[in-house]
Amino acid sequence: MAENDSTRVAVNGYGVIGKRVADAIAAQDDMELSGVADITGDWRAHIVKHKGFQLYAASDGHASPMQDAGLEIAGVLDELLEQSDIVVDCTPKRIAAKNVELYRRRGIKFIVHGGEAHDVTGHSFVAEANYDSAVDRNSTRVVSCNTTSIVRTLSALKRAGLLRRARGTLLRRATDPWESHLGGIMNTLVPEATIPSHQGPDTQSVDPDLDVVTMAVKVPQTLAHLHYWTVQLTRNVEEEEVLNALRTSSRIALVRAGDGLNAINAIKEMMADLSRPYDSLYEVAVWEDMLKVHGDELFYAYMVDNQAIVIPETIDAIRALTGTIKDGPESIAKTDAALDIGLAAIGARLAAQGNR
Template sequence: MAKAKIAVNGYGTIGKRVADAVQAQDDMEIIGISKTKPNYEAAVAHQLGYDIYAPAANLEAFEKAGMPAAGSVEEMIEKADLVVDCTPGGIGKSNKTLYEKAGVKAIWQGGEDHELAGYSFNAIANYEGAFGLDFVRVVSCNTTGLCRVIYPIDKAFGTKKVRVTLARRATDPNDIKKGPINAIVPNPIKLPSHHGPDVKTVIPHINITSAAMKIPTTLMHVHTVNMELKNECNVEDIVEVLGSQSRIRFVGQGITSTAEIMEVARDIKRPRNDMWENCVWTDSITMHEGELYFFQAIHQESIVVPENVDAIRAMMELESDGAKSILKTNKAIGL
């Protein structure tokens, strides 16, 4: 069977990782990536052998920089079956008419609103509903991390309510412009943060609210999750449920921080130190007066990457069973 032809529009933190993860699969391939300027990331994409497409007005700049573009962004979109839009949050929505005009399917990321795509995706929670869809949004890193734990626990024990506090990394490691560098910023001040309502775009019946702050670190986010469950259970039951999930990793053995989790990602030779799994501290899992509490860390640069691959597989009708797609994606990328 011919491989699905995938384009990545916006080759930044998420786009470059999605491109490599798609390229690792045997049922889909990257036919091009887009860059606006011929910077160092474009040079690496060129070295890696990706065909680079650019806005028509910038094609000459790529030629001059010694990395000739294969064509314009519009030409890339014409050649694709599906575009993964990884442009910065808020930019992606302006590309919708482009995709509609070309008759290609499109995936947006969590920086865009649910309404843009009309379907918010998380592989374990609602893969099947994305089968054959034209437009899908893969929810943000924090929302993905929440869906991955809430969905199986809710399925096993039922949920009365969920309350989450998020300590969000200030910005990504390569970003020299954003902060804070010496402050803790309640963000947003007005509650709830978008994360709780966003979980409901994927799992509508969950009673959830969230509060978030930005902290001066670039490595990972950390969540304090509190769930009031409908049915009685103990810590071992929760460990069993979370342990059955391939995209959840228990951490302990002296791992007391996000820094040590990133060291593990380096030590196990993950590409770009990526930690695709939620990292749940086993020792933090606590039942207190019938409520569940635990801490988890989320690697913002990579957690949504396998979800994008699964979303492609569902939308392109390459696999109807979500569990099979998850296993296939995991195996191909080395998870």
């Protein structure tokens, strides 16, 4: 640990997740961002320096091109790891699995994300579901954005004793907004080729007891994902009991289409109005006035911000692996306070009051 007892955290990869993780680490009072490693010399690396973060080259071979681009680098990834207690790997899919060999040789704790397979770490993480099992481990995988949302919502129903089985259809954004000029789809819908889609089995890597099946289709937009769920409950209930179960999670925000939040772009705009960094929706935004219960069947829909939802989970995973906070609810509350999680629900309530 650093002398001030802050956990020294390295971030490897400064893309859509890495930059958000770096900012979130810098916002914690019990963590220190020891540096950011990357391979690029373009504008993204210059932002690292603009924010006052230490920039490292991911390898010796990337150091010279980065310096030729006018960047002052503090060293290479190996040196960054020497000064860190844990590393969060935010590199592109399948790259992290290769980096793991270095982390293990170095004997440093590490976190990968949902683009990697469960077997890379042998543990998959969502804070509200299995924080305890990650405490003092050497590594974990923070699951994907969609899987995180599924575990959060179904776990809330499970804790209330309401969940029997769940079936979901996912409308997946085509690509990340910043690189939509490089790829994605136009004028088509692309179904995931298998049923269940990979999110269902991935959810069970966090909680094997969940009876969940998913189907997914890629759609030509880049803002966020949209889920529709049909859930069989353990008994007949009223809608308010379901809503109260969802309210037990600080990372589920109940929003109302009737307040003008009737589309994913409107919710993103509210995040901007709430001054969220990068317009981030850290919560799962569930439409409460769309939610319906018929006997023991529940129907609901929600929005997932694919670039933001895993950020608080990553912060909690850092504390769990390093053992600085062994109690899950304590870490979740600390992360929520630092990132102002819960503002979405507050904003929705303010909007509702203003419209009534």
